[in-house]
Amino acid sequence: MSDKPSEEPSSTPEIPDDVWDKFARDTERDIRASAQKEPSARAREVTERLKRAEQPEGWRTGPAWQEMNGRARRRRRLWAALGVPVAVAVAVVAMKPSLLPGDLFGGKADSDAGASPLAPETAAPTTAPSAVNPQTPTLDRPFAGSPALNWADGEAGIILPKATAVGTFSKDQVELALQQTKILLVAANLDPKTIRGDRPSAALAILDPKQPKVLDRLKASLTTPSKAQDPTLLFSRFDPKDVRLVGKVVKTRGRITFAKDSDGGVTIHSDYTFVYPLVRTDGSTEVARTIVRRVIDLEILDPAHWRVTPGLLTLTLNNADFGNSACDIYDGYLHPQFDSAATSSPTGATPSGPTTDPYDRSRDIGKSQGSCGTVSRT
Incomplete structure (x- = not known):
């Protein structure tokens, strides 16, 4: 009482x-x-x-x-x-x-559900995430031993800044561009259909077809992928014959900002890392994680000065970095590498680039474009 x-x-x-x-x-x-x-x-x-x-x-x-x-x-x-x-x-x-033997009440259970979520990222990190206790990921705990354990789940991690008027663009126009940026990020990286290799139609729909060659090349990369036209540079795709996502959660961390650019338009800058837990489709229970970081700039331009479609976005920057995906395979998919030797997934070329931490969001990935190295952790 x-x-x-x-x-x-x-x-x-x-x-x-x-x-x-x-x-x-x-x-x-x-x-x-x-x-x-x-x-x-x-x-x-x-x-x-x-x-x-x-x-x-x-x-x-x-x-x-x-x-x-x-x-x-x-x-x-x-x-x-x-x-x-x-x-x-x-x-x-x-x-x-x-x-009674054991802890039936779960007081000491090591569960992903008990992880405290991180506060949203509001500025560029200055260091990599701290080391965590090494643990083997499982089907029940696919993010065990990963810094992403405390990250947001999927779309919940994509938080838009408050829109304001910028230059000649109203608050509503900026708000629309921010919402479209989120649509692209979700459709390109979190939509289960995209992840298993389907066409990311929602992402393509917000890009301006009047931008020379960009949209045509993206569409071609989805039908005839090659080194010159690689869809994984913008879309997170895995071959459904080889692997599938474990559960429904992709961990997400990053931020979106916007500012007036030198041409009088508004640049929307997004920097996000996505962590995918995957298992082979051959019946194995071994879990591997692929980490994808994307830095993308989208722009709204003034129709009075540019040949653009009002309400659609122009893609001006697209940098990507992959952690734990086979090197030099250009079939349109990312290929996670598993610790066990028995795997039917393509192994690709031997990594020749430097060892990097795929969770280090303080690193400038623009400088590492085109190199394929090893990762310090997954």
């Missing part, structure tokens, strides 16, 4: 462990000794009389305690139906849980 004096002694006496241990042993012995015995007629008669008897009043009064006594009576009737052995066992366990 909330008004219970703090100095009042506990109604449950402290009982030494050795006493409880003896009680548990004696109870177990008594249960075994009596398990097969049929109760006598006299015992059945006494039991029936006790079941009909009025239960005594509780030693405390008041509505709350009366309600508690009522629940206790219902519990006692239930225990009588279940039998004395079960009732005694429950009593022992309730008063001394350590008699």
Whole structure:
């Protein structure tokens, strides 16, 4: 009760462990000794009389305690139906849980659900994420041992800044451009259909077809991928014949900013990292993670000075960096590498670039474009 004096002694006496241990042993012995015995007629008669008897009043009064006594009576009737052995066992366990092996209540369980989420990223990081305890990812815990464990889930990590008017563009026009940027990021990197190799139509729909060659090249890369036309530079795609996403969550971290550019337009800058847990489709339960970081600039231009389609965006910068994907394979998919030797996935060329931390968002990925190295962690 909330008004219970703090100095009042506990109604449950402290009982030494050795006493409880003896009680548990004696109870177990008594249960075994009596398990097969049929109760006598006299015992059945006494039991029936006790079941009909009025239960005594509780030693405390008041509505709350009366309600508690009522629940206790219902519990006692239930225990009588279940039998004395079960009732005694429950009593022992309730008063001394350590008699049972393990931690049934999950108090010490290492669960992804208990991870505290990071605050949204509002500025460029200055260092890589701290090291975490190395753990092997599993189907139940695909982000175990990853800094992304505390990152946002999917679209929840793409937080738009508050729109304001910029130059000749109104607040509503900037807001529309921000929303379109989010559509592109989600459709290109988080849509389950895109991830399994389908056409990212929603992402393509927000790009201005009047921008020379860009949209045509993107569409061509999806139908006839090559080194010169690689769709993974903008879209996160995995070959559904080889791998599939574990669960439904892709971890996401990054930020979006916008500012007036030198041409009088508005540049929307996005810098995001996506972490994909994957498993092979051959029945294996081994989980591997591929980390993709994308730095993209989209622009809204003034139709009074440029040949553009009002309401659509121009792609002006597209840098990508991949952690744990086979080198020099240009079939239109990212190919995660698994620790086990038995894999049907393409292995690609031997990495020749430097070792980098794919979770390091303070690093300028523009300088590493075109190189394929190794990663320090996944």
